[in-house]
Amino acid sequence: MSDMIMTLQFYMTYPFVRYALIVGTLIALCSSLLGVTLVLKRFSFIGDGLSHVAFGAMAVATIFKLTNDTLFIMPVTIFAAVILLRTGQHTKIKGDAAIAMLSVGSLAIGYLVLNIFSTSANISGDVCSTLFGSTSILTLTKGEVYLCVVMTIVVLILFILFYNRIFAVTFDENFAKATGIKANVYNLFIAVITAMIIVLAMNLVGSLLISALIIFPALSAMRVITNFKGVVIYSAIISVCSALAGMMISILCSTPVGATIVAVHIVIFALNCVIGKVIGR
Amino acid sequence: MAYITCKNLELGYEGMTVADNISFEIKKGDYLCVVGENGAGKSTLIKTVLQLIPPLSGSLITGDGLQPYEIGYLPQQTVIQRDFPATVWEIVLSGTLAKCGKRPFYGKKEKQLADEMIAKMGITYLKKSCYRNLSGGQQQRVLLARALCATSKLILLDEPVTGLDPKAAASFYQVIRELNEEGITIIMVSHDIQSVISDASHILHIDKTKSFYGTKESYLASKAWKSFQVMIEDDTNV
Numbered sequence: 291m292s293d294m295i296m297t298l299q300f301y302m303t304y305p306f307v308r309y310a311l312i313v314g315t316l317i318a319l320c321s322s323l324l325g326v327t328l329v330l331k332r333f334s335f336i337g338d339g340l341s342h343v344a345f346g347a348m349a350v351a352t353i354f355k356l357t358n359d360t361l362f363i364m365p366v367t368i369f370a371a372v373i374l375l376r377t378g379q380h381t382k383i384k385g386d387a388a389i390a391m392l393s394v395g396s397l398a399i400g401y402l403v404l405n406i407f408s409t410s411a412n413i414s415g416d417v418c419s420t421l422f423g424s425t426s427i428l429t430l431t432k433g434e435v436y437l438c439v440v441m442t443i444v445v446l447i448l449f450i451l452f453y454n455r456i457f458a459v460t461f462d463e464n465f466a467k468a469t470g471i472k473a474n475v476y477n478l479f480i481a482v483i484t485a486m487i488i489v490l491a492m493n494l495v496g497s498l499l500i501s502a503l504i505i506f507p508a509l510s511a512m513r514v515i516t517n518f519k520g521v522v523i524y525s526a527i528i529s530v531c532s533a534l535a536g537m538m539i540s541i542l543c544s545t546p547v548g549a550t551i552v553a554v555h556i557v558i559f560a561l562n563c564v565i566g567k568v569i570g571r
Numbered sequence: 572m573a574y575i576t577c578k579n580l581e582l583g584y585e586g587m588t589v590a591d592n593i594s595f596e597i598k599k600g601d602y603l604c605v606v607g608e609n610g611a612g613k614s615t616l617i618k619t620v621l622q623l624i625p626p627l628s629g630s631l632i633t634g635d636g637l638q639p640y641e642i643g644y645l646p647q648q649t650v651i652q653r654d655f656p657a658t659v660w661e662i663v664l665s666g667t668l669a670k671c672g673k674r675p676f677y678g679k680k681e682k683q684l685a686d687e688m689i690a691k692m693g694i695t696y697l698k699k700s701c702y703r704n705l706s707g708g709q710q711q712r713v714l715l716a717r718a719l720c721a722t723s724k725l726i727l728l729d730e731p732v733t734g735l736d737p738k739a740a741a742s743f744y745q746v747i748r749e750l751n752e753e754g755i756t757i758i759m760v761s762h763d764i765q766s767v768i769s770d771a772s773h774i775l776h777i778d779k780t781k782s783f784y785g786t787k788e789s790y791l792a793s794k795a796w797k798s799f800q801v802m803i804e805d806d807t808n809v
Contacts, residue, residue, distance in 0.1 A: 470640035516701030
């Protein structure tokens with residue numbers, strides 16, 4: 291045990307490890323807040339679709355050797371989020387089909403583009419690290435850490451200010467609209483923030499595993515808690531703890547960061563299911 | 572002046588007409604029951620009255636001090652709501668949101684109003700309960716309390732007794748009747764015309780081309796009612 295603490299203390303002396311822990315925790319916090327709404331609105335798959343779009347955008351950014359690829363990936367993903375929300379009920383291609391199309395499409399194009407234009411010798415290694423997370427969480431610059439902190443504060447403030455309206459729109463969109471709440475604006479707002487979080491979270495867990503960060507905390511919390519505020523708070527706690535635990539374990543056992551965090555989430559979900567059954571929810 | 576006056580309304584989505592030639596008006600204290608076959612345009616009419624979608628043609632005028640957003644709406648249950656983790660208190664309170672204006676949080680006044688409406692619906696003992704664990708009848712009372720938080724003038728109910736057992740349905744109708752007697756205007760969309768007809772003051776029978784609007788008495792003497800009767804008898808024979 292003391293060995294483990296020693297090892298952790300040793301790693302903590304490196305600034306890049308500290309940065310990784312800070313950024314990882316903040317991303318986990320943001321994604322869990324939105325996760326509750328996304329899961330309840332049956333939008334979980336939007337997160338999944340958007341993460342694939344982000345992968346495609348990243349591939350394109352790599353070819354053009356953009357110095358700061360976030361500046362390219364972010365607008366593309368946000369644009370995709372807006373498009374996905376626009377596909378309402380009265381369009382020719384239904385929402386879920388549109389998302390499936392967009393996500394597989396961009397995944398394929400991303401891989402294709404990487405294969406054709408890549409100058410790197412290890413293509414499959416590159417692809418694998420973008421999809422499942424890589425060491426990029428350990429190569430964060432100070433600037434990226436600041437960006438993440440600012441983003442988190444913005445998301446937190448917006449979420450608290452609009453909490454009551456987000457609740458109303460999530461629970462009953464039509465009633466909210468009938469009482470004069472601009473539900474479409476809030477849907478758009480939710481989609482845009484989701485897109486932003488996904489792009490940030492790509493560094494942490496890779497684009498295939500992002501949805502886990504969004505969905506798992508909310509689902510775990512919903513097993514046990516029966517009021518909305520409680521679910522939001524509990525899922526934020528679960529998410530932050532799992533992310534921290536996952537990152538620690540991955541440092542100690544040198545396992546891949548993203549997959550470890552998701553594994554922790556799965557364990558916590560199972561635990562919450564059992565607790566839920568025991569207390570009869 | 573009536574709360575809502577509709578003249579030659581044409582309903583539909585994106586150029587597709589669902590129902591045409593609908594004219595009616597709702598005054599303070601009326602109890603309007605909207606009937607019609609499936610697909611006749613009842614849900615479209617609701618969305619139009621709530622101003623969620625614009626009418627294709629014709630006019631819809633609100634008056635007598637009714638603001639467009641002062642209609643309390645009791646929608647049909649959605650899949651989302653069935654397993655939603657929220658307490659009765661959170662849901663009813665969300666009905667007062669329109670009264671908050673630009674303020675981000677609920678004030679004392681809103682909370683008091685929500686408390687009153689919960690008491691009025693007789694569900695104070697459920698205040699802290701989770702919505703998804705309630706019975707169908709209790710859930711409808713919660714949604715009604717929320718609608719009453721949004722308005723004290725006009726309530727629009729969309730198939731409110733669907734899925735309720737007869738006893739719960741009867742007590743729900745009783746609640747609606749009492750609200751109407753207090754002076755709250757009711758618009759109810761229902762399949763269950765037999766139970767509603769005794770309470771309603773006016774009937775709107777929607778049909779693709781020829782809709783009927785009038786008092787209950789004139790409706791009972793009309794052709795639309797007779798055709799409806801035949802339909803109901805057919806249903807019961809099957």
